[in-house]
Amino acid sequence: MTTHTTPARDTLVPLPAPAARALTAAGAAIALAGTFLAWTWTSEFPGDLTVTGYPGGLQILTLTSAALTLLFVLSGYGIRGLGWLTPGGTNSPVRLLALGTLGTTGYTMGAIAYELGGVVNLEPGAWVSGIGALISTVAALALPSDEPLPQHDPRPGTWQRFRNSLTAPAAPRAKTLPAWAEILIIAAAFGAMLYVFTYGIDIPTEDSEQFIGFLITAAFAFTAITRAGLISRITALTTKHRNVALTAALVAALCFPFTQDTAEYALIGVNILIFATVALGLNVVVGLAGLLDLGYVAFLGVGAYTAALVSGAPLSAIGVHFPFWAAVLTGAAVSLVFGVLIGAPTLRLRGDYLAIVTLGFGEIFRVTVNNLNGNSGPDLTNGSQGIPSIPDLNLFGIDFGLSRDIGPFTLSRPANYYLLMLVVTAVVVLVFRRSGDSRIGRAWVAIREDETAATAMGINAFRLKLLAFALGATLAGLAGTVQAHVNYTVTPEQYQFAGSVPPNSAFLLAAVILGGMGTLSGPFVGAALLYLIPAKLQFMQDYQLFLFGIALILLMRFRPEGLVADRRKQLEFHENDPIDVPEPRQSEETGAGIAKAGA
Structure with missing residues (x-):
């Protein structure tokens, strides 16, 4: 035995x-x-x-x-x-x-x-x-x-998973x-x-x-x-009650300055809001239209320099003092013109070639404003010294440079600019949302997914790409006009491709990718993380870019769709994985009907 x-x-x-x-x-x-x-x-x-x-x-x-x-x-x-x-x-x-x-x-x-x-x-x-x-x-x-989630259809593929998700919560x-x-x-x-x-x-x-x-x-x-x-x-609830969700987000953001009793943290908040707004403008170019722009920070600089020149700064070469609404419109219009001038000859390129050209434009802008000092070129931007002493805004009799009491709360100078920037952000969010849901927005997505197929279906790809480029430039210039007044000064070093302090082109692009391309809330999440972490961990300044690269590698490995991903990106990057889908909005009878029709 x-x-x-x-x-x-x-x-x-x-x-x-x-x-x-x-x-x-x-x-x-x-x-x-x-x-x-x-x-x-x-x-x-x-x-x-x-x-x-x-x-x-x-x-x-x-x-x-x-x-x-x-x-x-x-x-x-x-x-x-x-x-x-x-x-x-x-x-x-x-x-x-x-x-x-x-x-x-x-x-x-x-x-x-x-x-x-x-x-x-x-x-x-x-x-x-x-x-x-x-x-x-x-x-x-x-x-x-x-x-794991049940898979009704054994055949692989995005469409089968999407169809199953309608009937399999x-x-x-x-x-x-x-x-x-x-x-x-x-x-x-x-x-x-x-x-x-x-x-x-x-x-x-x-x-x-x-x-x-x-x-x-x-x-x-x-x-x-x-x-x-x-x-x-x-997410399913916010999609169902979209207007309520946007109102709740606006109210929450409006409450932030009333929670701060020091100007230091309120200043971090307004800079995050500026960074996030510019990232949302870049999201139109990269997230919706699929155009890799590595020189986007230059449009922010165009808006900031324009506002500095027309807002009554003592060292302004123009010597005019526009009211703020006129300065905002001027900065946005000049950025729009630059977007069209740069985009018209370059948007016939694709992929890496477009990225190289836009990167060159960003460096050309920085070098140009650095040389417009009266020696190497016309005296317009004061060269490397920039344009300092930009006066504080005065809107409706309110001096934004002074602190004021509202009930038991005290709003500091950065808090005043935070509330102003919140209005600008609301405008940018409205533009992004309306354009993304429009026929033009759907055409941008089609171009992003496959430009050749979109062109074959009758979409004028060049015209729509130029429109996206110009719209993104305008939104960046809009935020730049506020940034110039918040920082008191504009200098060429603020608008580089990569640097230790955001916003710059590399961090803007990373904010869009980290948060989630093509989404509304993604750039805000990415911008908040990428600005707040360097501001709080200053002892890591010497290793910032190294850690930044490691973080991007880990992100691409474990969550390539971003922290706030839309349905399309989840299906694209996790086609063979069990995916977490929100509850279907259709009733059970509707879902059964779809399943029966699909069978």
């Missing part, structure tokens, strides 16, 4: 899912409780982690990650109402949140030991949270994988909410985004440890809620 022996590794019994889920919740609860204990004995570490009973600094980030982990674990138990948060599954988001809790806690413990000179500086609260986060992570890794249909509840959810979502954005900006520049912890927590949390399908669900 033959005796069969079983290897030891086969006798290991995997942790059952209920036990793994319970241990994950227990570890997250322990990590959360540890944040109410002191993590170190001295207040020399940023955030003052010495207080018992009141979390502060990086403890708040660990508390947030642990609380989200608990919330998503509870959603897997079928608790009424919590299932709405995880239409795409709970296990994968729980793993990501547990890893985020461990990452934030472990980073904080390492930073304390490094800054203060050893692990002896860690108080019991840090060890409690660290052990709890480790237990939660190990248990979460034992959870089974989420079930990413998760069991949730109960239909009344319209008022959906509007409240949209408002809450934008309120949460405002809070996260404000929290990141309000972190002091010298507290780089806390900002790095914020990035770790935000990255894992965003990935988790995306994997859970919550982003897709909210």
Whole structure:
């Protein structure tokens, strides 16, 4: 008789899912409780982690990650109402949140030991949270994988997946909410985004440890809620109530300056808004029409220099003082003319050749304004010294250079310009939205996907590409007129292809790609990240471009469609992957009819 022996590794019994889920919740609860204990004995570490009973600094980030982990674990138990948060599954988001809790806690413990000179500086609260986060992570890794989405049609291809998505939602249909509840959810979502954005900006520049912890927590949390399908669900609601969503976004942005009590952080906000608005203008050229423009920052410079020349600056060679509305129109018109003059001879090129020509235009602009100093050329731009002392605006009797009190709030000079720039942004958003949804916008998308096929269908590709180029230049010039007044001065060094301080052409293009080409909100997300991170992590200035390149490589590998991707890009880059789709807007009868017709 033959005796069969079983290897030891086969006798290991995997942790059952209920036990793994319970241990994950227990570890997250322990990590959360540890944040109410002191993590170190001295207040020399940023955030003052010495207080018992009141979390502060990086403890708040660990508390947030642990609380989200608990919330998503509870959603897997079928608790009424919590299932709405995880239409795409709970296990994968729980793993990501547990890893985020461990990452934030472990980073904080390492930073304390490094800054203060050893692990002896860690108080019991840090060890409690660290052990709890480790237990939660190990248990979460034992959870089974989420079930893949059913694929009705075994044939590969984009069209089959799109047709299946109309009748196969990413998760069991949730109960239909009344319209008022959906509007409240949209408002809450934008309120949460405002809070996260404000929290990141309000972190002091010298507290780089806390900002790095914020990035770790935000990255894992965003990935988790995306994997859970919550982003897709909210996107479906904003698509259904588009006007409500735009109004909520505008109100949230309007509230930002009232949350700031220092001019420094309000200045970061207005610069982010300028950067994002210019990126949205570039999104017309790159995202909709598919034209790779590497010299787009030059149009921003054209608008800024035009505004500086006609706004009454003492060193202006023209010596005129237009009212602001006239300066804005002049800057936009001059940028439009430059866009047509540059685009007319170059837009017959395609691909890399067009990119090289636009890159050359950007450098030509910078060199030209640098030489218009009265020696190498006419005295127009004051050369490398630029045009300083641009006066503050005075609109409707309001001096934008002075702080003013509105009730209990004090608006600083940057806050005044933030509100003005918000009006400009609203105009740019309106133009982008209307043009993208129009017949011209659909023609741009057709040219982007296949110019030869679009031309064969009767589209005048050159005329429409020139229109996109001119519109993008106009929007950039519009933002440049405000930038000139915010910065007091314009110099050639502000408008380079690549540099340490955005906006420049490389960072503008990266903001569009990072956020999501062709989307409305994508450039705002990309611009906020690319401006805020260098502003807060100033100790990385020497390695900024190196880290920037690594980030782009990782983005192209793991999320090539961008952080905020449209449906077309998701299908293009993840054709063979299970995709997370929002709930179909058709009724069940309509979906059944489509499926029957397709069969």
